[in-house]
Amino acid sequence: MGQRRARATTPAAAALAAAVLAGAATVLAACGSQATGGASRARVQSASLVLDFTPNAIHTGIYEALARGFLRDDGVDLHVLVPGASTDAISLLAARKVDFAILDIHDLAIADEQGRKLVGVMALVERPLASVIARPQFASPRDLAAPGRLVGVTGDPSDLAVLRSIVAGSGGDPARLKTITIGYDAVPDLLAGRVAAATAFWNDEGVQLEHDARGFHVFRVEDYGAPPYPELVVTATAALLRSDPRLVRGLVHGLVRGYQAVLADPSAGERALESQVSGLSRTAVADQLAAELPAFRPAGGGSPGALRTSTLDAWAGWEVRFGIVRRRPDVSALFDTAFLP
Secondary structure, three states: OOHHHHHHHOHHHHHHHHHHHHHHHHHHHHHHOOOOOOOOHHHOEEEEEEOOOOOOHHHHHHHHHHHOOHHHHOOEEEEEEOOOOOOOHHHHHHOOOOOEEEEEHHHHHHHHHOOOOEEEEEEOOOOOOEEEEEOOOOOOHHHHHOOOOOEEEOOOOOHHHHHHHHHHHOOOOHHHOOEEEOOOOHHHHHHOOOOOEEEEEOOOHHHHHHHHOOOOEEEEHHHHOOOOOOOEEEEEEHHHHHHOHHHHHHHHHHHHHHHHHHHHOHHHHHHHHHHHOOOOOHHHHHHHHHHHHHHHOOOOOOOOOOOOHHHHHHHHHHHHHOOOOOOOOOHHHHEOOOOOO
């Protein structure tokens, strides 16, 4: 849905991003001064990674990998960058101003259609995070297509695709939907009754509403016809994959170890995140991480980070069917699994 990158464009988010980045630089400098017993200093390469949003529970594996020295063990001195008010991760990647970025998979497909030579090398989560959240009286997504219903959308390109997929998957008629662009105010607009439903993330707004109110329905796109695509993908340029495969492999291996560690000990992952990022709510981190843990595991088992060709092929067809892109993404060119453990 592209929301995580776009949601960082508010002044408050920009200020938080600047504060977090300053704190992260201090932590990273401290981490860099410690020997980890892995790659020698002569072989450690500096690399930058732009997050999709301000640090939150979805990023625990990254901060766990930093805290435990997994990345340096694999030869990478990683600098994590937080998106600010004008951050465009795709442009930064294309201009080689950063090495890696976490992108929403729909943004990656759009960038590919625009001719950007970007490649997904690792799934950060193995499931869609996109959903439609409805007020208590709307027990099925098809109810949202009835006359008089107003559904809030952020305005991101994939929002309507998610909404239409969910309504169609429940037997409703997407052509009858009436939408309004509300930006990223889904929770207050839902609580105030200004909309019947809104596109949002089940792991963010969905978790928040569990505390703020009861009875809201969270309709996950995966449950209504969409394939279980990886919502967030670690991405690099095709040029970097060719010129420095060692750096790419080191980053992917280190991050996979980080997410494996979080799955083994979620509390340690929470502490790693909270120790490196100030201003987080421990309750919110714990609740979000508890909801997200299953999404870190590939369906059918296997290591975190997996990119399954069969799932991506199904996603490519869905992407065209619901109008996010006009041309079916070439999965073999858009993703590279060679760097995964």
